[in-house]
Amino acid sequence: MSCMSVLTRDEAQTRSRLLDVLRYEIDLDLTRGDELFDSRTVIHFTVRGDRQATDTFVELKPEELRKAVLDGHALDLDTFDENRLPLKGLAAGEHELRIDAVMRYSRTGEGMHRFTDPTDGETYVYTQLALDDCKRVFPAFDQPDLKAVFELTVKAPEDWTVITNGITEQQEDGTWRAAPTPLISTYLVAVAAGPWHSVRTEHRGLPFGLHCRRSLAPHLDVDADEILDITRACFDRYHEKFEEPYPFDSYDQAFVPEFNFGAMENPGLVTFRDEFVYRSAVTDTERQTRAMVIAHEMAHMWFGDLVTLKWWDDIWLNESFAEYMGYQTLTEATGFTDTWVDFGVARKAWGYDADQRPSTHPVAPEAVDDTASALLNFDGISYAKGASALRQLVAWLGEKDFLAGINTHFARHRFGNATLADFIDSLTDATERDVHAWADSWLRTTGVDTLTPKVARTDDGTYTLTVQHDGSRPHRIAVGLYDPDPGDNGRLVLRARPELDVPQEAARPIGKRPALLLLNDGDLTYAKVRFDSDSFAAVRDNLSALPDPLTRAVVWNALRDAVRDGELPPTAYLEAARAHLPRETDLALVQGVLSFASAQIAGRYLADEDRPAALSSLTSLCHDLIRRTEDGSNPGLRLTAVRHFIDVAAHPDTIAEWLADGTVPGGPELDPELRWRILGRLAVLGATDEAAIAAEAQRDRSATGQEGAARCRAALPDPESKRTAWEAMFATDDLTDLSNYLFTATAQGFWQPEQAELLNEYVERYFTDAVALAARRGPAIADAAGRWAFPAYAVDAETLRLGRKCLKKSDPIPSLRRKLVDQLDDLGRALRAREAYSEGE
Secondary structure (H helix, E strand, O other): OOOOOOOEHHHHHHHHHHEEEEEEEEEEEOOOOOOEEEEEEEEEEEEOOOOOOEEEEEEOOOOEEEEEEEOOEEOOHHHOEOOEEEEEEEOOEEEEEEEEEEEEOEOOOOEEEEEEOOOOOOEEEEEEOOOOOHHHOOOEOOOOOOOEEEEEEEEOOOOOEEEEOOOEEEOOOOOEEEOOOOOEOHHHOOEEEEOOEEEEEEEOOEEEEEEEOHHHHHHHHHHHHHHHHHHHHHHHHHHHHOOOOOOOOOEEEEEEOOOOOOEEOOOOEEEEEHHHOOOOOOOHHHHHHHHHHHHHHHHHOOEOOOEEEOOHHHHHHHHHHHHHHHHHHHHHHOOOOOHHHHHHHHHHHHHHHHHOOOOOOOOOOOOOOEHHHHHOOOOOHHHHHHHHHHHHHHHHHOHHHHHHHHHHHHHHHOOEEEOHHHHHHHHHOOOOOOHHHHHHHHHOOOOOOEEEEEEEEOOOOOEEEEEEEEOOOOEEEEEEEEEEOOOOOOOEEEEEOOEEEEOOOOOEEEEOOOOEEEEOOOOOOOOEEOOOHHHHHHHHHHHHHOOOHHHHHHHHHHHHHHHHOOOOOHHHHHHHHHHHHHHOOOHHHHHHHHHHHHHHHHHHHOOHHHHHHHHHHHHHHHHHHHHHOOOOOOHHHHHHHHHHHHHHOOOOHHHHHHHHHOEOOOOOEOOHHHHHHHHHHHHHOOOOOHHHHHHHHHHOOOHHHHHHHHHHHHHOOOHHHHHHHHHHHHOOOHHHOOOHHHHHHHHHHHOOHHHHHHHHHHHHHHHHHHHHHHHHHOHHHHHHHHHOOOOOOOOOHHHHHHHHHHHHHOOOOHHHHHHHHHHHHHHHHHHHHHHHOOOOO
16 A cells, blocks of 8 residues: 655644754665665754753654664664654764665656666666655655754666766775755655767856756757757846846756656756657747746745755745746746736636635645655645735835845845745845735635626716726736727727726726737736627627737637636637637647647537537538648748647548558648647547557557557447456556556546446546555556646536545545545536536536
């Protein structure tokens, strides 16, 4: 079983008052084989005060605990229990703890993950220790406010390179020794080892490196200049913003396999999912996303690594700051100048959705009782809502005062820990505004405010605006007033964009009535907006004629919110997409709208009998986009349209012809991503078979090829394929457990709306088997089971009943429980929309 004791906040506070941790000496031996590695650690720590004897514990999750010695005396290993080794009778003063253990590699992306590349048979390992998984690699007092110096030595196979938080060099005996770190938290220690392909350079006197698997070397080499240019530009821009210089001795970026997150901000060694090394064609928006993640993780070097949260209740502050800084700095320092459009249409929607579920929480929750609870808060609220709140704060304070407060914060807490209260105090010292009151209203409350315009005619024939405010937070917003362009019928032009504070003290004069009045134009606050009737008519007719993509993003988000809230028929959203996307120029908007229209509108919000018509409409829309880009003028838009044409194809003929020809007529040629996408859709439609999947897997022997084959096999519409896929996901044999990525790929293929009758028997089984799987394999697989293996297509009252019964009686572990709560709420929204707008009403 994967269940283990969790660290409570009270335990962490007690241990923090008791101990100063000085230094870890960690010796890892990665040459033992495929399953296990040796971990030998010496921890130097001090017990504070004048205590005669006190007790504490150290965390560890070994395969075998061989020896533990405290101050020269062997400890009784029989006292080791639930991943804790008690340390009893500690007197005040310095102590030395030595532990020798055997550890197990992971296949779930937790601890020390091990991966063998099917392309060439090469093996790679890397650590992912956040939030509390360092116990899987070395023993530790594992909490963020017990910072220490870390000295790492690693023994690795002869042809491997070892990368760590600092400059790491191979010694004469063949081992690798890393430079001692500055004071950092346990969860930030990082090791990546294997026969890496590396691209190295220097910038401002520091070594910079890019690393990936050897099989990805040609693809990294193509993009290395772009990635390094982004890295250098962000590095220089942060040095213009921050007075504190970069605090570590090197900056490596390793693209690692089967990574559970986008990236991890380990000081000096940022790890990224290696999907960011593109094997196939991508759009400029996808390149922008990679650049944003680079900027996001670099911001953490200061906010998160130099100054670290004291406890996990402030994880939002780490992520919100990096999210805001990532988008803003990318806009300022690189050629990606429309980053906030992508944030508005993709990331912000993530936050809005999370904030309206039963599992919502304040951006800054007051009670995070233990590490298991903390893990649940890596969500759209901590990232997207928090970043939106900071963006609103900057608009309210002004960037000068905001950065002054940030630099005060860095100076006060460098290489230490800080709380939200410390952060607010630093901002308060830089401004006369009441930041504490702002924090109370923005960071300690839940839910999404709704802003609705009320336009009134005055006696002189002009109009005033009053904003109806459903919520409690203050907002500073811009209001876009748009009029018809007299020289271009159908185009709207901006007359004015006045700013106002909500709640208002009085109605705002706006002159003549505009064709479109748009609240939160520029997207500077976090709130749902509604339209008055005239403005909705203008949006329906002229959305694509709005001049600014960020304005269009606000409008599309408003339509999306109205569908989710049951105030707009799902078909009306489809009609807007059909009318306006053929003229849209922003890739982030096209991608966001098509994704919502296909996955949510056609896949969930419309009744089963209405799905074919929706798919037909989307197919026609994508065909229009493909035809519009025949001249090669917009390859990114064409690629987006081709992808979605494949995804919504209701008939196999066209895409099967593309696969046979190896190209879309007029381009693009089919790269591995498009080939697997087509084969996956053909599998759903019953237009391919195991022989074709096996042949494609032989053609693409990469890890991505393995995942594509697993996805296609799970999508085949026959009982035997479904049974095999289900057993692969939920079997109870540790020796045949799927890795995190293969589990996800299988789950993505399994549930298909077109196969409802075939899949019905598995809906009830899911709520039993997922609970058992999560308990056995732990949080990472539980998250994947709740996110990807949930029967999202089954929008009916029976699925809701089964899910609620599971939550009430089956006691799923916290990570799965959270996912189920969210999934069932989303399912309930879709069901209510179906009932409200069923055919004939």
